Amino acid sequence: MFRTGYAMRLVTLAEEDDFDGWRDAARSLAGARVAPQDVAWRVGESAGDLFAAAAGPVAPGSAAAQGAPAFSVPRGFVALAETVICHSDPERFSLLYALLLRVRDQPRVLDDAADPLVRRLEIMAKGVRRDIHKMHAFVRFREAEDADGSRFVAWFEPEHHIVRAGAPFFARRFASMRWSILTPELSVHWDGARLTESPGASRADAPNGDPIEETWKTYYASIFNPARLKIGAMVKEMPRKYWKNMPETALVGELIAGAQAREARMVDRSRDDIGGNAGVAWEGVRAEAMACTRCPLYRDGTQTVFGEGPLDAPLMFVGEQPGDQEDLAGRPFIGPAGQLFDRALGEAGIDRSAAYVTNAVKHFKFERRGKRRIHAKPDGGEIDACRWWLDQERSLLRPQITVALGATAARSLFGRVVTISSMRGQAQQARDGGETWVTVHPSFLLRVRDNKEEEYARFVEDLVQIGKRLEALS
Amino acid sequence: MSRLDTREKLAILADAAKYDASCASSGTSKRDSRDGKGIGSTEGMGICHAYAPDGRCISLLKILLTNSCIFDCHYCINRKSSNVRRARFTAEEVVQLTLSFYRRNYIEGVFLSSGIIRSSNYTMEQIVEVARSLREDHDFRGYIHLKTIPDADPELVRLAGVHADRVSINVELPTERGLQRLAPEKDGTRIEGAMKDVKLAIDDRQDAKKRYKSAPSFAPAGQSTQMIVGADSANDRDIMLKASSLYDRFGLRRVYYSAFSPIPDASAVLPLNRPPLMREHRLYQSDWLMRFYGFTPVDVVNAAGDDGMLPLDIDPKLAWALKYRDNFPVDINRAPRETLLRIPGLGVKAVNRIVTSRRWRRLRLDDVARLSVSLAKIRPFIVTEDWRPTLLTDRADLTKWVKPQTQQLELFGA
Numbered sequence: 001m002f003r004t005g006y007a008m009r010l011v012t013l014a015e016e017d018d019f020d021g022w023r024d025a026a027r028s029l030a031g032a033r034v035a036p037q038d039v040a041w042r043v044g045e046s047a048g049d050l051f052a053a054a055a056g057p058v059a060p061g062s063a064a065a066q067g068a069p070a071f072s073v074p075r076g077f078v079a080l081a082e083t084v085i086c087h088s089d090p091e092r093f094s095l096l097y098a099l100l101l102r103v104r105d106q107p108r109v110l111d112d113a114a115d116p117l118v119r120r121l122e123i124m125a126k127g128v129r130r131d132i133h134k135m136h137a138f139v140r141f142r143e144a145e146d147a148d149g150s151r152f153v154a155w156f157e158p159e160h161h162i163v164r165a166g167a168p169f170f171a172r173r174f175a176s177m178r179w180s181i182l183t184p185e186l187s188v189h190w191d192g193a194r195l196t197e198s199p200g201a202s203r204a205d206a207p208n209g210d211p212i213e214e215t216w217k218t219y220y221a222s223i224f225n226p227a228r229l230k231i232g233a234m235v236k237e238m239p240r241k242y243w244k245n246m247p248e249t250a251l252v253g254e255l256i257a258g259a260q261a262r263e264a265r266m267v268d269r270s271r272d273d274i275g276g277n278a279g280v281a282w283e284g285v286r287a288e289a290m291a292c293t294r295c296p297l298y299r300d301g302t303q304t305v306f307g308e309g310p311l312d313a314p315l316m317f318v319g320e321q322p323g324d325q326e327d328l329a330g331r332p333f334i335g336p337a338g339q340l341f342d343r344a345l346g347e348a349g350i351d352r353s354a355a356y357v358t359n360a361v362k363h364f365k366f367e368r369r370g371k372r373r374i375h376a377k378p379d380g381g382e383i384d385a386c387r388w389w390l391d392q393e394r395s396l397l398r399p400q401i402t403v404a405l406g407a408t409a410a411r412s413l414f415g416r417v418v419t420i421s422s423m424r425g426q427a428q429q430a431r432d433g434g435e436t437w438v439t440v441h442p443s444f445l446l447r448v449r450d451n452k453e454e455e456y457a458r459f460v461e462d463l464v465q466i467g468k469r470l471e472a473l474s
Numbered sequence: 475m476s477r478l479d480t481r482e483k484l485a486i487l488a489d490a491a492k493y494d495a496s497c498a499s500s501g502t503s504k505r506d507s508r509d510g511k512g513i514g515s516t517e518g519m520g521i522c523h524a525y526a527p528d529g530r531c532i533s534l535l536k537i538l539l540t541n542s543c544i545f546d547c548h549y550c551i552n553r554k555s556s557n558v559r560r561a562r563f564t565a566e567e568v569v570q571l572t573l574s575f576y577r578r579n580y581i582e583g584v585f586l587s588s589g590i591i592r593s594s595n596y597t598m599e600q601i602v603e604v605a606r607s608l609r610e611d612h613d614f615r616g617y618i619h620l621k622t623i624p625d626a627d628p629e630l631v632r633l634a635g636v637h638a639d640r641v642s643i644n645v646e647l648p649t650e651r652g653l654q655r656l657a658p659e660k661d662g663t664r665i666e667g668a669m670k671d672v673k674l675a676i677d678d679r680q681d682a683k684k685r686y687k688s689a690p691s692f693a694p695a696g697q698s699t700q701m702i703v704g705a706d707s708a709n710d711r712d713i714m715l716k717a718s719s720l721y722d723r724f725g726l727r728r729v730y731y732s733a734f735s736p737i738p739d740a741s742a743v744l745p746l747n748r749p750p751l752m753r754e755h756r757l758y759q760s761d762w763l764m765r766f767y768g769f770t771p772v773d774v775v776n777a778a779g780d781d782g783m784l785p786l787d788i789d790p791k792l793a794w795a796l797k798y799r800d801n802f803p804v805d806i807n808r809a810p811r812e813t814l815l816r817i818p819g820l821g822v823k824a825v826n827r828i829v830t831s832r833r834w835r836r837l838r839l840d841d842v843a844r845l846s847v848s849l850a851k852i853r854p855f856i857v858t859e860d861w862r863p864t865l866l867t868d869r870a871d872l873t874k875w876v877k878p879q880t881q882q883l884e885l886f887g888a
Contacts, residue, residue, distance in 0.1 A: 112834040113827035114841035137521045141578045152577060170579075172506035173515040177577060192510065212574050218481045219575075222488035223536060224526040227735035227749055233529025237522060248524055256527050284655045291651050294709055294782065381780035388707050 009039045013093070016043050016161035016185070019085045026097050030071075030104060041093035076110050077103050083125040086132075088160045095121060131159050135166040138242045139181060142210040152179040155206035155245055163188055164197070171195055182206050213247040220248040226259035278311050278396055285392045289362060295385035297363035297378070302327045307358025307393050315355040315470055316399035317341075318390065320408040320441055324373050327364035332357050337443040341405075344442065344456070348463035356397055360412035361386045375443075378408060387412050394432060400473050402434050403466060406441030424462065427469065437466050478561055480571065486561040490541035490552050491587060494644075495700055495730040497522070499533045499582040499617040502639040502695035512613025514576065514583075516639070520617075521582055534585040534619060535572055539563055539600055543589030547646070547657035549705045549734060552589045562591075565603040572608060576616055583617030583639070584608070590623060598626035598634070605637035617695075624660070624668045631668065632692075635675055640695040640727070643668050648716040652706025669724045672697045676725070696727035703757060704750045705734040709782035711775050714760050718771035721764070731757045756784040763791055766822055767815045788877050792818040795855060796873055805857040806837050818876070819851030851876055 009029065013021040022041075029039055081096050099117055102109050110118060141152035152174070158166070163181065167188040170179060180189045182201035189196045234252075243249040286306045292298060305322035308331060317333075325335035333341055345352050361382055366373040378386075390412055394402070404410040410418045415431040423438040430436040439462040440455070448455050478486070500520030507513050522531030540562035541552040551558055563571075572584045586604055590597050601620055608614035620638040622631050634641055643665055647653045650662045675692050682689035699720060701713060708716075717729040733749035760777070763769035777794040778784050785793050795802060795818045804813050806828060814825045824846040831837060831845065836859040843849040854863045854876060 108834070111830045114831040114835065114837060114845055116844065119844050133519075133521070137523050139579050143578070154579070169515075169517075172508055172517070174513065174577070174579075175507040175510055176513055210578065212578060215481050215484060215571070216575060216578070216580050218485050219488050219535065220524065220526065220532070222485045223492045223532060225492050225528045225530075225735060228528040228530075228733070228751055230529030230751070231527055234525040234527050237531065238525040246524065252527055259527065288651050288655045288707060292707060294707060384783075385709070385781040 009034060011039060011041050011093070013041065013043045017086045017164055018043070019082050022085060022093055022096070023081070026100050029097065030100055036094055036098040036101065039094065039097060041090075041097075071104050073100065073103050074107055074110065080110070080121060080125055083128050083165075084121050086128045086161045086165055087124045089124060092124065095124075128160050128162060128165075132162045132166045134158075134239075134242060135162060136169050138238075138246055139170070140246055141179060142207040143212075144207040148178070150178070152177055153206050154179070154181045155201075155203050156181055156183050157241075157245060158183060159241065161185065167195055217248050217251055221251055221255060224255055224259075226255070226262040229256065229259045231256060282311055282393075282396055285389070285396070289389050292362070292389070294388065295363075295382045297361070297365050297382055300366070301363035303330050304362050305330055305332055305359065305364070306362060306389070307332060307356055309356030309358075310354065311356070311397055313354060313356040313397060314400040314474060315350070315466075316394070316397060316402045317355055317357045317405060318402060318409040318413060319357070319359045319405045320443075321359050321361035321375075321378055322364045323375055323443075324364065324366070327373075332359055333442075336446060337441070340445055341442040344460050344463055347460050348467055350463055350467050356393070356399065358390065358393055360390060360409045362389055380411070383408060383412050391432070394434065398434070400435065401466060401470055402430060402436045404436055404438045406444065409441070410438050425465065437462070437469075439463075480567060483561040483563055483567070484537070484571065486559055487537045487539075487541055487563060490538045490558070490589075491536045491585075493551065493732060493735070494536065494585070494587060494621075495530070495732040496585065496619070496642065496698055496728070497531050497533050497536065498640070498695075498698070498728060499619075500695070501727060502617060503691065505615045507613075507615050512615055513573070514614050514616035516582075516615065516617055523579065523581055533582045534617065535575055535581045535583070536585040537563070537568065537571075537587075539565075539568065539586060539588035539597075539604070540591055541589050542591050544592075545590055545657070545659045547660065549646075549656050549702055565600060565607060568604045569607045569612065572616075573612060573614070576614075581616075583619070585619040585621075587621035588623075594623045594625040595627050595630060598623045598630040602630055602633045602637065605634065609637050619695075622668065622672070624665045628671060631671060632675060635672065635692040636690055638693055640698060641672055641693045642698045642700070643672070644700045645669075645716075645720065646700070646702055647706050648701050648703075648708040648713045649706060652708060656705060666724075669697065669699070669720075669726075673724045697724065698726055698728040698730060700730040700732055702734050703731050703754050709778075710753070710757060710760070710784045711778050711782035713757060714764075714774050714778075715771055717757075717761060718764060729761060731761075752786045753784070756786060756790060760784060760790045763794075767791070768812050769794075788873070789818070791816070792851075792876060796876075799872075802855045803857045803863050804855060806842060807832055807857075807859065817852055817855050819848055819855075820846055 011025045011029075013025075015021075077100070084092050084096055095117065099109075099121060102117070109115060112118060113122065135156060135158055139154045139156050141154045144151055144153050163183050163186045167181065170181065171190050174190070176192065178191055180187060182205055184202070185200045187198045187201050189198065238249075243252075289306050290304045292304055298304070305326050319333060322332060323335045323337065326332055326338070332338070342352060361378040364373070365376045365378050365382065367376050368374075402413065404413050407418070407420060410420065410423070413430040413436055414428070418438070420438055420440060428436045428438060440459055442459070445452070445456050445459060498520055499516070500518065502516050504517055506515035506517070520533055522533045524532040526532060538552070540560070541558065542560045542562065543550070543552045543554055546554040568584070568586065572581070575581045576583070584604075586601055588597050588601055605618050605620055608618065618638045619640045619642065620634045622634055622641050622643050624643055631641070645662070645665055646657055646660065653660055653662050672693065676696060679689060679692035701716070703713065713731070720726050720729055731754050733751050733754035735749035760774040763774050764771060773794060774790060777790040777797065784790050788796075795816065801813075801816060804817055806814070811825060811829055814820060814828060815822065827845045828837065828842070831841065835841070838859045839849070839853070839861045842852065842856065842858060846852055853861070854872065856863070
């Protein structure tokens with residue numbers, strides 16, 4: 001466009017959110033095809049600026065009077081501009097004017113959300129809408145008495161120039177109350193019928209308390225669940241800049257500090273309380289496990305083979321999975337491996353009836369060979385699916401020592417694949433923190449060809465060591 | 475027991491109510507009080523008036539009428555055998571508390587539930603009385619959410635729906651087995667029967683409204699329910715299928731998931747671990763996929779692993795995409811909307827913006843960057859005018875590329 005030695009046009013708007021003023025000026029500037037970079041926008045008191053006359057508020061239709069054709073803009077643009085005007089960014093007037101010129105030539109440009117200018121203004125509009133929404137949410141009224149009775153007064157500090165845009169909501173919601181919202185820039189008042197405005201105020205102009213606030217803070221503290229601390233989620237939705245005018249946020253610090261202690265206390269206390277109904281609980285868990293369908297193994301097995309033994313047992317043995325005989329009988333460790341296990345326990349001086357015996361996987365997994373069902377190793381998914389039951393058993397019993405018999409049990413207890421040889425012979429810590437010892441599964445002793453006697457002796461030796469450790473603990 | 479003042483009661487009865495996840499105050503009919511009578515308004519979008527450090531919003535005064543209960547549900551802090559301190563509000567106390575909080579703009583309304591005392595009908599009558607008094611005596615036009623008691627008289631449930639914006643009944647546990655074990659007095663069939671009655675009443679009302687403008691309102695914000703996650707043996711697959719069947723059969727607005735958190739005086743039947751918050755989050759994401767992203771229940775179930783659990787380290791949409799890579803890359807400039815919605819990292823709003831923008835231009839990578847939140851996450855799955863991910867989707871280690879690198883610090887690591 002042609003321009004030379006042409007002075008900057010200065011437009012002065014009456015208010016920060018003076019949409020009508022902006023619209024009139026923008027319309028006449030656009031009519032005269034003034035480029036965006038040739039217009040300076042300001043908000044302020046002083047009329048009579050050097051160039052203000054050139055493009056001050058102009059009556060509708062005057063663009064046509066200047067010889068430029070009138071033009072209309074899509075409704076979406078007006079809505080966008082009305083919102084963006086409330087933004088605190090001083091560039092907003094000029095950005096909107098730049099977009100107005102684009103809209104005139106290309107009315108559908110707003111649909112092109114990927115356009116950098118459109119996108120930038122959309123993001124600004126979003127910021128304004130959010131600030132209005134947060135005003136609706138975070139204004140806190142305090143009841144005060146004045147000459148006419150009670151009035152609800154709030155002090156609020158918005159980020160953008162949104163008080164005027166945000167006020168009608170309160171008129172709809174609290175129509176029968178008399179209220180005022182004071183902000184640094186502008187105050188709005190409702191007398192039961194009309195919204196009025198007055199200049200900005202200061203915090204000291206608002207009441208400094210309300211007796212109900214203590215009750216509200218009691219509610220805020222009580223509805224908070226200390227076991228689910230999620231500070232990030234709170235701050236994202238309730239940014240700190242709003243906190244100073246919300247009474248309940250005074251509690252946030254101590255609630256967070258106390259949360260860990262409160263949760264630990266809850267867990268501890270409930271752990272101490274277990275015992276009374278542990279038997280009922282174990283029966284309940286077992287009954288639920290009998291109908292378990294957490295993995296496909298339930299389809300082929302006869303039944304769930306749950307653990308057994310006294311619920312106050314200090315020692316828990318975890319095997320791999322039930323075998324053919326266990327599957328039919330519904331009890332763990334009664335087949336050939338179980339008999340060998342019993343013999344070894346006897347030699348090591350451990351009373352099986354005083355220990356709790358269970359399996360990492362509670363259904364029999366097998367392959368059919370002719371008439372026989374041959375043991376098949378459970379995979380990681382099956383072990384993980386079944387771990388839920390083992391965890392339940394462990395949280396009910398809380399044994400002093402747990403013994404993982406074989407790699408499957410160890411995987412379940414440690415939550416990862418481990419090698420038995422590297423862990424054998426010393427105390428380990430399971431995933432849930434309990435002391436755990438690792439040794440081979442008795443069926444390994446039945447299977448192994450070389451050094452059968454030695455392997456068996458080593459197994460008994462492991463059990464003896466575990467027995468001694470248990471004695472030392474109790 | 476010594477007499478408690480309102481604040482002491484509030485502390486007990488709000489504490490007892492905090493395990494209910496629902497706080498929504500949206501989606502009801504539009505009302506205001508500009509006629510100068512009464513107080514309150516509702517306008518489509520709900521407002522969260524505050525947030526607690528647990529990240530949950532506070533939009534409603536969420537309390538129990540009483541925490542005494544004749545039931546003995548193991549997961550519930552208010553069960554008969556628990557040693558918590560008991561308190562009881564009168565209907566009038568709840569009404570006054572609601573109004574005084576509402577006038578100060580602390581809340582949008584009230585969410586009232588109760589332990590069961592004397593009988594289901596007696597309890598339900600008390601709950602309905604609070605709503606009636608708010609609506610009729612005080613012309614309260616804010617939001618009311620009432621929990622209904624499964625076995626209460628249908629007439630009382632109808633009255634609840636007349637006064638309330640939303641009614642809800644908790645299914646509590648995703649499996650019937652879990653319910654039998656943990657809530658022996660509750661009955662899944664009766665709970666679902668009550669949900670069905672509410673659905674029919676809502677349908678009737680909508681039908682009547684077509685013919686008579688003055689037809690009385692019935693729960694205009696619909697009904698919702700809640701499932702506890704991590705208290706029984708149900709895996710994510712069970713939970714997702716249950717949720718989807720509830721949505722289908724009862725037209726629920728929302729299914730809430732509540733990670734089971736240790737409660738004071740817990741029953742020994744329950745896990746005493748930290749609540750599985752990430753699992754809860756993944757379930758909500760899967761819920762969103764079904765409700766807004768056109769995923770079928772089968773799709774979300776397929777995103778779960780062989781053990782029926784959704785991965786915790788990546789979101790279910792990404793998990794689905796990594797599993798079904800033959801659907802990618804997707805051409806941003808050509809693909810239909812429903813295919814765009816399958817791209818991990820692209821939300822509904824971003825998809826809408828892409829669909830309108832591409833009428834005007836062939837989108838390039840930097841256009842997509844402007845329209846979305848994180849280009850890095852999307853890039854391996856899309857084709858644009860100037861970008862084609864060569865072989866990236868065939869890489870065995872693709873997970874490493876797209877998985878979020880940062881991990882939230884465990885505040886209370888075990």
